[in-house]
Amino acid sequence: MKSWLTTTDHKRIGLLYFWTAFGFFLLGGLEALVIRAQLAKPEGIGVSAEFYNQMFTMHGTTMVFLALMPLSAAFFNFIIPLQIGARDVAFPRLNAFSYWVFLLGGLFINASFLAGPLFGADRLSVAPDGGWFGYANLTSKQFSPGPNIDFWLLGLQILGIASLAAGFNFIVTILNMRAPGMKMLRLPAFSWMTLVTQFLVITAFPVITVALVLLMFDRFFGTHFFIPAGGGDPILWQHLFWLFGHPEVYILILPAMGIVSEVLPTFSRKPLFGYTVVVYSGVLIGFMGWGVWSHHMFAAGLGPIADSVFSATTMLIAVPTGVKIFNWIATLWGGQLRFPTAMLFALGFVSMFIIGGLSGVSHGSPPADLQQTDTYYVVAHIHYVLFGGTMLGLFAGMYYWWPKMTGRQLSETLGKWHFWLTFVGMNLAFFPMHFSGLLGMPRRIYTYGAELGVTGFNVVSTIGAFLIGAATLVFFVNLLRTRRHGAPAGNDPWGGATLEWAIPSPPPVYNFTVIPQVASRLPLWRTERQAPMAPLPLTPPAPIHVPGGSWWPMFTAFGLPVMAIGALSHQVWLVLVGVAVVITGIYRWAYEPFEV
Amino acid sequence: MSQGSVYFDAVPLLLVALLLALAGCGGSFPQSTLAPKSDFSAAIDSLFTSIFWWAVVVFVIVEGLLLFAIVRYRARAGGREPKPTHGHTALEIGWTLAPALILVFIAVPTMRTIFATAGHAPEGALRVEVVGHQWWWEYRYPALGITAVNELHLPVGTPVQLDMTSADVIHSFWVPGLGGKRDLTQGRTNRIAFRPDSTGEFWGQCAEFCGASHANMRLRVFVQADTAFDAWVAQQRIAPSPAPRGSPAEHGRQVFARSACIACHTIAGVSRGTIAPDLTHVGGRTTIAGGLFPNTAESLRRWITNAPSLKPGAQMPPQVLSDADLTAVVAYLQSLR
Numbered sequence: 001m002k003s004w005l006t007t008t009d010h011k012r013i014g015l016l017y018f019w020t021a022f023g024f025f026l027l028g029g030l031e032a033l034v035i036r037a038q039l040a041k042p043e044g045i046g047v048s049a050e051f052y053n054q055m056f057t058m059h060g061t062t063m064v065f066l067a068l069m070p071l072s073a074a075f076f077n078f079i080i081p082l083q084i085g086a087r088d089v090a091f092p093r094l095n096a097f098s099y100w101v102f103l104l105g106g107l108f109i110n111a112s113f114l115a116g117p118l119f120g121a122d123r124l125s126v127a128p129d130g131g132w133f134g135y136a137n138l139t140s141k142q143f144s145p146g147p148n149i150d151f152w153l154l155g156l157q158i159l160g161i162a163s164l165a166a167g168f169n170f171i172v173t174i175l176n177m178r179a180p181g182m183k184m185l186r187l188p189a190f191s192w193m194t195l196v197t198q199f200l201v202i203t204a205f206p207v208i209t210v211a212l213v214l215l216m217f218d219r220f221f222g223t224h225f226f227i228p229a230g231g232g233d234p235i236l237w238q239h240l241f242w243l244f245g246h247p248e249v250y251i252l253i254l255p256a257m258g259i260v261s262e263v264l265p266t267f268s269r270k271p272l273f274g275y276t277v278v279v280y281s282g283v284l285i286g287f288m289g290w291g292v293w294s295h296h297m298f299a300a301g302l303g304p305i306a307d308s309v310f311s312a313t314t315m316l317i318a319v320p321t322g323v324k325i326f327n328w329i330a331t332l333w334g335g336q337l338r339f340p341t342a343m344l345f346a347l348g349f350v351s352m353f354i355i356g357g358l359s360g361v362s363h364g365s366p367p368a369d370l371q372q373t374d375t376y377y378v379v380a381h382i383h384y385v386l387f388g389g390t391m392l393g394l395f396a397g398m399y400y401w402w403p404k405m406t407g408r409q410l411s412e413t414l415g416k417w418h419f420w421l422t423f424v425g426m427n428l429a430f431f432p433m434h435f436s437g438l439l440g441m442p443r444r445i446y447t448y449g450a451e452l453g454v455t456g457f458n459v460v461s462t463i464g465a466f467l468i469g470a471a472t473l474v475f476f477v478n479l480l481r482t483r484r485h486g487a488p489a490g491n492d493p494w495g496g497a498t499l500e501w502a503i504p505s506p507p508p509v510y511n512f513t514v515i516p517q518v519a520s521r522l523p524l525w526r527t528e529r530q531a532p533m534a535p536l537p538l539t540p541p542a543p544i545h546v547p548g549g550s551w552w553p554m555f556t557a558f559g560l561p562v563m564a565i566g567a568l569s570h571q572v573w574l575v576l577v578g579v580a581v582v583i584t585g586i587y588r589w590a591y592e593p594f595e596v
Numbered sequence: 597m598s599q600g601s602v603y604f605d606a607v608p609l610l611l612v613a614l615l616l617a618l619a620g621c622g623g624s625f626p627q628s629t630l631a632p633k634s635d636f637s638a639a640i641d642s643l644f645t646s647i648f649w650w651a652v653v654v655f656v657i658v659e660g661l662l663l664f665a666i667v668r669y670r671a672r673a674g675g676r677e678p679k680p681t682h683g684h685t686a687l688e689i690g691w692t693l694a695p696a697l698i699l700v701f702i703a704v705p706t707m708r709t710i711f712a713t714a715g716h717a718p719e720g721a722l723r724v725e726v727v728g729h730q731w732w733w734e735y736r737y738p739a740l741g742i743t744a745v746n747e748l749h750l751p752v753g754t755p756v757q758l759d760m761t762s763a764d765v766i767h768s769f770w771v772p773g774l775g776g777k778r779d780l781t782q783g784r785t786n787r788i789a790f791r792p793d794s795t796g797e798f799w800g801q802c803a804e805f806c807g808a809s810h811a812n813m814r815l816r817v818f819v820q821a822d823t824a825f826d827a828w829v830a831q832q833r834i835a836p837s838p839a840p841r842g843s844p845a846e847h848g849r850q851v852f853a854r855s856a857c858i859a860c861h862t863i864a865g866v867s868r869g870t871i872a873p874d875l876t877h878v879g880g881r882t883t884i885a886g887g888l889f890p891n892t893a894e895s896l897r898r899w900i901t902n903a904p905s906l907k908p909g910a911q912m913p914p915q916v917l918s919d920a921d922l923t924a925v926v927a928y929l930q931s932l933r
Binding site: 048049050130131135137138143228229233234235268269270271273274275276277299301303304307308311312315316318319322323325326327329330332333334335337338339347350351354355358359362366367368369370371372374375438439440441442443444445446447448451452453454525527528 | 651706811
């Protein structure tokens with residue numbers, strides 16, 4: 001127990017990230033099922049407007065910040081040091097700090113579900129309810145007087161710290177800790193996409209932090225940054241939020257693209273086609289992701305010039321995305337394809353992401369978007385991108401790397417059930433939303449009239465959503481069952497090309513007995529010029545230093561929710577206690593002996 | 597497993613067929629974006645149609661290639677180790693240029709439509725000021741000197757310009773049959789312009805999440821022939837004639853005038869509240885409560901008795917009235933045509 005609380009081992013932190021994020025994923029899924037149950041019938045099944053608004057707000061917030069990002073982070077943590085031939089990340093204690101801050105931030109924001117009585121309200125009544133996008137001026141004190149929005153803005157600030165700390169950590173790790181011979185263009189595609197993602201994290205999160213701080217000032221200290229009656233501008237919030245929010249979309253999708261770029265070559269027995277083009281496309285998407293934010297605001301009335309420019313940049317971003325898809329298909333071309341569950345999910349990613357990309361082009365056109373935005377058509381789009389894309393990609397990663405992470409393989413039989421239920425379920429859930437949207441169903445409505453004519457589509461969507469729920473339960477059973485019944489994985493169950501497959505599963509605490517010398521992009525495969533890397537010695541020839549455990553990352557992290565609770569309850573002394581905890585923690589951390 | 601993968605892309609295609617069939621027997625769609633009845637919505641529809649067909653072409657080609665690769669290159673017993681191809685420059689250039697070229701065919705009509713639908717109506721257009729409230733719509737016709745609530749009346753064939761703003765949070769005015777949506781933001785004026793090309797009743801609703809009753813902020817637009825529209829305007833300009841002495845409606849007027857109603861509602865000649873919808877001509881509307889309920893005596897009774905239970909967050913408090921008074925007030929409101 002203590003060893004897990006104080007761990008600085010990237011592999012253990014990766015597993016902690018995985019299980020925590022998976023728990024939040026189940027919670028976010030449950031929220032989605034409440035939404036779908038309510039919409040299965042015109043006039044609903046009795047979910048109140050207030051509760052429904054909390055459900056869709058927390059579904060979005062949870063899936064983006066507490067499920068998809070940290071599930072990616074589970075792989076960053078576990079896999080990146082192994083892929084680049086390192087013993088750990090650059091800053092192991094900072095890594096532990098990121099995890100604890102993420103966990104506490106997630107718990108803080110979800111504690112709002114139970115906190116009602118502390119504010120003289122019912123349970124399940126003070127969770128955030130302003131949408132995951134939190135548009136001003138609905139979030140102002142005047143229109144949202146309860147603590148709901150405070151939970152949201154403080155929780156997101158805490159989570160931002162976790163993301164920023166991890167972002168810097170992984171940039172330094174990938175740039176500085178590569179094994180000798182691993183030039184940047186020998187870096188595995190997943191590590192490359194992680195690097196791009198982390199640059200987006202460290203540049204995008206400060207933007208939303210600024211927005212959240214301004215909102216906090218408006219709500220706590222009576223400033224008017226976003227309040228038109230006081231000379232502020234609610235549109236400013238939209239610019240700041242989407243200036244963060246669009247890079248965030250790529251923060252969510254690029255890691256999954258990286259995973260797919262690992263899985264497809266392994267199961268095609270071919271190198272990634274056009275590796276450099278795929279890498280540069282990812283980098284280009286990272287840059288271009290900064291120039292498209294106003295396409296979320298075509299209905300806000302920014303004028304024809306702005307709409308035209310942002311439409312053009314938005315359409316341009318389809319080009320590098322298309323290039324990636326063509327390169328993935330070319331990777332399959334001429335291969336010897338095997339179809340374990342990991343491969344099915346990776347192919348599912350490609351086929352579903354195409355649909356999400358194409359609907360994306362249709363609302364990249366501002367006039368068309370004026371009919372589509374804020375309708376179920378856009379709900380369909382984001383779910384094809386973030387579920388059909390990111391989530392299927394992450395599932396591919398789970399089946400691909402779970403043997404490496406635990407030493408045991410997931411059941412292929414349950415895996416296939418999981419895949420097909422998910423694949424059919426997601427298409428049933430999300431495809432009809434294109435129709436309900438085009439036929440006039442706005443999003444974020446807790447009720448609709450039967451006369452709208454969209455009941456049939458909603459019934460199908462709800463059936464699909466529950467199928468996804470069933471599929472996720474199958475996966476959960478598979479995860480638990482594997483602990484005892486999974487077949488031993490060995491070093492390399494798939495015949496992978498990258499360094500993580502050169503070491504035992506699960507890897508020893510020091511990862512590599514000796515740091516490998518890398519001579520090719522595919523060190524474990526025979527290429528035209530290179531023989532496969534020689535096996536590493538079974539035992540380390542010399543003692544290996546690994547960082548010891550530390551309490552201080554967790555201790556420091558605890559200061560942040562204390563500060564947030566102080567702010568929430570307007571108790572300045574409690575905020576100061578939190579500050580003192582953080583400062584003490586950092587001080588003790590800084591002077592902790594290097595060897596433990 | 598390989599034969600299983602064959603079904604990969606058949607699933608969405610089958611779904612399309614299934615759903616189209618489902619849509620076919622679903623009856624009418626009063627809020628559809630696919631039945632344009634104005635120049636604005638028609639321009640969007642033709643643009644979307646062309647984007648849709650481009651998307652279908654790309655979908656079929658790309659998913660077809662993917663499916664072909666999955667079937668054709670599945671591992672076979674005794675298959676040889678694949679050739680380790682690393683890339684192909686000409687191919688890369690080709691599949692960079694091809695999507696870029698298709699996007700040109702989408703971008704050019706897009707830009708044209710953006711400027712054609714930028715919200716500037718020609719001279720002589722009917723100007724209506726739209727104000728969004730949590731959770732109802734107010735329409736002022738400055739040239740005609742009238743105000744309407746939730747139900748917008750427009751003459752067919754006449755260009756219209758809506759100047760839109762909000763009294764509180766951000767809303768979005770959306771009537772799919774007549775055009776795209778635009779946000780209403782306090783402190784700004786956004787415009788849309790269009791020319792309705794056929795008479796009829798059009799449904800719409802708020803599209804920007806605006807709080808508890810966002811789902812209940814609905815609206816209707818009645819596009820009318822000139823004579824019908826002029827008659828409606830004429831009726832809006834005059835206060836309804838007072839009810840005869842001793843009638844239930846006359847009693848209802850007295851109850852209204854001594855109740856809390858007058859603090860928020862305007863009825864010309866009776867009260868001057870400005871927070872809530874103007875009720876001067878409430879009896880002439882087809883719906884109440886932001887398009888939620890048909891304007892019947894029964895709905896009015898339930899609404900007056902306990903509005904927040906019917907529309908979450910509604911600011912009108914439950915009214916405690918005797919049964920006789922309630923009946924009288926309902927009769928009075930219904931008489932206000």
